[in-house]
Amino acid sequence: MPAEYATFGLTPAIRAGGLLSGGDHQVHRDFVDFVVDGRPLLFRLSDLDAVSPLASDIPPAIFTAQVRSLLLETEAPLPSGRYIVYGCPDCEDLACGAVTAAIERDGEDYIWRDFAWQTGEHVDLERDGYHGLGPFRFRGADYRTALAALPAGGVPDARRRVLLIGARVALLARLAAALRTIGVGADITAAADGVPADELRGYGAVVFGRSAGPAERDAVRAAFAAAGVDVPCVDARAPIVPLLVARTEQALDSSPPERRRLTALVSSAPAEAGADAGAEVEVTSSCRVRLTAYRVGRLARTHTHEVFDGVLEPGRHRIPLDPRTVRGESYLVARTPGAVLTTAVRRPGRPEPGVRGAAGEG
Template sequence: MSAVYATFGLAPAMRAGGVLADGGHQVHRDFMDFIVDGRPLLFQLADLDAVSPLASDVPPAIFTAQVRMLLLEARAPLAGGRCVIYGCPECEDIRCGAVTAVIERDENDFVWRDFAWQTSGTADLELNGYHGIGPFRFRGDAYRAELERLLPDGDGDTAPVRRRVLLIGARVAVLARLAAALRTIGIGADITHRATGVPAEELRTYGAVAFGRAVTTQERAAVRAEFEAAGLEVAYVDGLAPIVPLLVAQIEHALDRTPLVRRRLSRLTTTPGTADVEVTTPCRVRLMAYRLDRLHRTHTREVFDGRLEPGEHRIPVDGRAAKGQSFVVARTLGSVLVAPMVH
């Protein structure tokens, strides 16, 4: 086996949830991704909608068991010593499909090999193997140290945390629909008219604060002061329009802890009649346009759905989708961006 070493690391990642145009939804998942030679391993599996076993919303005991499995301190769950590297973000059923690999020790090193797509108890390497990925040999000390940081007695704070959002605004009906949509995709949400006098322990549960358009500058400053006085850093979202899927996308972006250099979707801007998108790796990108008409009715239109290569892309936006108060949402499997249309 090759003696060439790969580097191993962990970094926060997100599977962006969202309210879809057809009325369905996809669940928000925070997880730790595997960084091999400085690049997310998930990026080598083009357009795979999956998360690692190190997800924030699994019970602590199961999270610890997953770390122990990767350290080979617990038995591999699948035949042939195979472990799940990435699985279905909606459930844990192997029948939905999972990327698996053999993890083994070679003296002091850890080796990941024989990657495959698996939908049953056994893997068919000839038919479903990822022949261009791995094997990866990791130095044992560095590999173990990185994973042990996630354990309850570790010295790191890299384990993902469950997210909640504080919604502040005057339009109770819109906030109620937004909170329901966020809860549906796995994000906790609370509604309030103000956040002054709230104990720091309670403020600490929020990862973002979303302001409605009717919230005044003074009220926003008071909320920020409360979080700053508690020594907390949160993301602040200024709601663009009372359109629930649009607001969900804004909040999803605010909650994204993925380092900027490791995001597939790096930029979204608009010019009259176009949306300018930049991606860092080959991936499928979907663009949706949302518009409010004079009667404040919401109109939704798909702008683009296709695979883009790394770089900048200018995508035309139909004039009917871009008139009036209109906005564009760009999504990949791991991130989401929002931009108002420029007229």
């Protein structure tokens, strides 16, 4: 008698890029994640920075080959019928480490079993196996339908370009350069009128510079609406490039809200002497969370403080903040493997624009 069936599906996902402390950067990747019993499989791996083989930036022929491989239409790439399920987001070298699994057919069913962390041609399941993960038995018809529905060109709805609106001032130029560094295309223009609708449909987000007034912003939103595209809009008033990169990555995340790992970030500064500053972070699965504070000091200089880096269990968590790190104009960025959220440190009567929907506040 076959084991109990698990459901199989696919969902768009990202590995959020960004400018990290110390001058490092993290490259943006769009990919398709596997959904098992309604939950992304990657979420079962608490501290893994990885992407599936179904990434948007691989050539269409290779993408199609990956789909055929998962359908067992070609030979397994590793001994013992093993396949890479998640690999390094920066290269294709198995030596960096990858999550692999044996995939096999049983009649019409597909079975994923013996998950392990693998760094060479062979794997020691006793030492490196993910004990307790799987096996999963999928109905063949559902499995094949999900994979066959993927377009030959890659990830559906992966729009990894951003349109920056405003004068070509230093801040927008630096932001565009930073976005290109992490693999996100960026174009600067003073207005969107006159841009062909097909080009507008290729953008996943809009960033408004300080010089873009209400009329210009309304015209841009109208142009995108006329092109049939609803894009999130980011306000670039804060003069902090790493923060603006993080806000842009947040806007580019098109994954369904119910399938996100990082779901809330709220921060506050002490309203009075003796009160505690803190941040509240909510995650849906066990994962590593990094919390960074940015503060604009005198002469518009940016001060960066790493305030938390650790694994959090599912739920809502309060993280205390040193009041000195969030005084004045301050912001927080929370990162997990694959997601990013930003927030201004709120003070009574002092709202701060952030990411907006195409027609208003989002």
